[in-house]
Amino acid sequence: MTRHPATLNPAGQLAAESSEFRIHLVSFLAAIIGTAAGFVAWLLYHLIGFFTNVAFYHTISFTFHSPRNHQLGLWVILVPVVGGLIVGVMAKYGSSKIRGHGIPEAMEAVLVNRSRIEPKVAILKPLSAAIAIGTGGPFGAEGPIIQTGGAIGSLIGQVIQTTASERKVLLGCGAAAGMAATFSTPIAAVILAIELILFEFKARSFIPLVIASTIATSLHFVLMGRGPMFEVGAIDFGIPRVLPWYLLLGAICGFSAVGFSKLLYWVEDQFEKLPIDWMWWPAIGCVVLGVVGYFVPRVLGVGYDTISDILNTHLVFKVLLAVMIFKALVLLVTIGSGTSGGLLAPMFMASAAMGSAVAMIINHFIPGAGISPAAFALVAMGAVFGAASRATFAFIIFAFEITRDYNSILPLMLVAVIADGIALAFSENSIMTEKLARRGLKIHSEFEPDILRQMTVSQAMVTEPPRVPETMLVREMAERLAQHDPILSRHQGVLIVDDAGKLKGLITRGDLLRAMESEDAGTQTVLQAGTTSLLTAYEDELLFHAASRMLRAGVGRLPVVDRKDPTKILGYLGRAGVLSARLRQIEEEQVREGGWASAKRNPKAAGEITPVK
Template sequence: MALNQPTYLSHDERFRAVYMSALAAITGLISGLVAYALFNLIALALNVTYFQAVSLELPNLAQHTLGAWIVIVPAIGGLLVGLMARYGSPKIKGHGIPEAMEAVLTSDSRISARVAIWKPISTVVAIGSGGPFGAEGPIIQTGGALGSLLGQKVSMTASERKVLLACGAAGGMAAIFGTPLAGVILAIELLLFEFRARSFIPLVIATAVATTLRHALIGDGPLFAMDAVSFGLPWNAPAYIVFAVLIGFVAVGFSKLLFLVEDGFDALPIGEVWRPALGGLGLGLIGLIAPQVLGVGYDLITGILNNHFAVTALLSIAVFKTAALLVSLGSGTSGGLLAPMFMTGAALGALFAVCMNALLPGAPLEPAAFALVGMAALFAAASRATFALIVFAFEITRNYDAILPLMLVCVIATGVGILFMRTTIMTEKLARRGLRVHQDFEVDPLERADIGSVMETQPLRIREDARLDSIAPLLGMSKQASAHCDALVVVDADEALVGILTRSDVLRAQTEHIDNSLTAGVLCTRNPVVAFPDETVREAVHRLLYHDIGRLPVVARHDKTRLVGYIDRAAVIAAHRRGMREDGIQLSANP
């Protein structure tokens, strides 16, 4: 197979690339500033609500000063969020990422200004009143909304606007966690559904700007600091495999239970405004028992990753954090999934290691190591953003020894999720609305085949001086023509390409009773659109669609009059069928 010739960008394409890069930098700066502001506003709200103090440091809610009033505060926050959803925008409900995905799929990546305003406000209220969420999901939606709004203010295509939306989302995540590479990959896996230079370069620029801003405002350390830890490979590999299977089933159960709780709240005979308040009341009762699970809980995650908790504390965190998340998010309030699922996964990982060490005395399992892989694997299996979570956990620890156990556990857990869930925790809502999200990254069969490998090398030709009465039999009415032949390549005496003569050209001439002495050179379309044998079939398809034609003469690149082949729709279908066979896809006449 011949290699494609290098593609050189036109002046307009170079200008658009620079233009998009500049807009991506602006989007990254804005999303970084908004993420920083949101982070501090959440901390301020928690301090004011639970400690009646003014501070921008995230507090430990286990030491709150509210007493029994802790039951009421989340209910009030839930009611306020319900009112915002009712009179502001209903799209503020949920954890943010599915809503951003829906905008990409259904609205040409257009997100309204209302979402950009009300989502961060509702997040501050929800988390500030004790919601067990992180700010990352809402900032992903808010950052995406800001990128979309910028894309709506300037002239650009829907694809370019989608890139800016993803830049805002990735910039927001990078600014919160200090994980620029994971932000890029998460945006690719959950929002862009493509990996191209036109989107990858702006994404990197946006996250680089947002992360640089984070370093200036917050510092360059990771959000979850972790001491050095031994992962124990290869001897602990069997334990990692067992844990991977278990955490995969936990992810499946958690996802199904979340939507079961949502369905339960939707079935309640009360208005939508009151459902988040009811969920907040349930959250308040949980907070009365385990107040440490309220709020973002970044300090708890850090503590789990550094072996600061005993078994009873780990069990309490895993159980009550999950219950708090289910009852509050299921009621339709606003908050992010990443941080609470990180906490649950980390607690389960540490618990697994502690229990295995107790059952098998002498087992060298490090709870912090299993906490890290559990943190990444639970969300990876539930969302199938596996690559992003592997990179995310690595960026947090900056420990290369973590790569192998992260890859092993995340991939196996994701495999369990694929086996037992048709959708993911991110796409279930969209599937219920009739939207299909294709999250697999695969090369189009038409990209794998070049034109030279599928073209007809001996196309039916006719001389330009051939008369009309001798042409008609060649277009489907002669044994020497193939059954699907509806066009002829017109050449001169030296076999140089002159044009394309189609059946419609001949029928038009016959209908208009033109003299049969007219020749092919007069009736044909001269200087036709052509293709080169080293181009991909996909490029040929784009050309066919753009010009609304059904075939292309194939010519030598060094001499565009030298005919070397011919490609039409039948050849395109044949290339696609060949690609399907290479992928092991069975061809069948039945659906």
């Protein structure tokens, strides 16, 4: 066997070299990132207030006010258009990464750019979002702050020397800290980062995520107060009396999530067909927003006050319908046009209005149902976005944290998983991953243990590997292979041993061919033609570590030896052995074994294996 030379990565470091994940350093940096993200979230919130006051009230103030109380009359139609023009120019001549709602862009940085985000994104994204929202854009601040926080984490990971995995965790810490600082939801922020950004659940990422989110939330307490995001009165969730109606709500939320996701990307496709530069698309989308906002002012801006009104049952049925329909409409058009802003808050508003309206309809036709509109509104908030984003667990916790009402947990869990099941059945990609899928990125976001980390080398190795004596000539071995020797022909590599059966080296078919082409092929021994400087594996080590060693060194097989005596052969691990572990995992997923019930009907069926078709 010939040892391949270590390859160089773009940074010029040896690919065969490895370094341990520095959890203490990453945790320390996570604290810095959490602090920075906390201040950035506070700044973004006040920037939105500043631009809102300038655009709608012609005053200089950082205090947040809803734009729905403006007195601009028909001039209000032009305000979002101006904001759209500014954002379009910023995207065209600043960075196109500020377009969209933020989370897919953070996901793309992890998947494609080795968690590297340009420094200017950390400045342009929050500024463009503040302008878009402050001029009436129907967006939330969470997507931009997640991307901005992620950019901060990524930049810190680029300033110092880090691995791509360490930088990914730092990016996730920034994203989680940004969300925690915005909504005061530290648990949901950690889960969201795991589900949508990191795609892993390990101590090395969980610990820094918790540190960053805790510090960011603590800063939220200091800078913006300790109360929940939405003050909600006592809600009767009616468990278990209303349980059947929650099943219906789950189905409605699931189909709503699927429908909204498909409509959003259909709108994007229509903008792609426009014969003008994409820089102008946000302004065109904001024309629709301005017209609708003139007639339905509640669609303008973030709408936190409207969400509070819905959760406290302050809105009548007609207003709920208007909010549900027109908030969703302007969100689809404006986000589809490529402007800058988050999806979470506006989808919360539209889905809360839908949930409340559904409860009112049921109560109207079935007076004895006794459903609380506020309960349905809160549950629908978490279920629709959770199903649309495939981050159901995160948004079960999120909806609970923003109200801090523990009684909401059971209906949230039930409705959210029903909605998620429907979304899985009717939509291949989520609202977050569809954009990436269209760029050729296939994202597997489900969590499952790595089979290579569950099996040892002894479970995959060949216990009786082929061996040849060190004195055998190359010519003799070639003849045996030509005659299809049943022992030597089974593997690409053969172990070389001395008279005592101790490991001396390894020879591959490639080594054999090169030796046959040499001038001394007739007298050369297999030990001279093979490799004596060997990488080895141990039978009790994880298959993952052995396979990683093979990949880094560029070899396809490892002798398995005793830890105390590296010349004592215990087995042979090749590529086929590693693949056999994957085959085992596939069989566990797809092979259905006979059960007790089938054994009673047909005793011969007990223990039979049936492939799942």
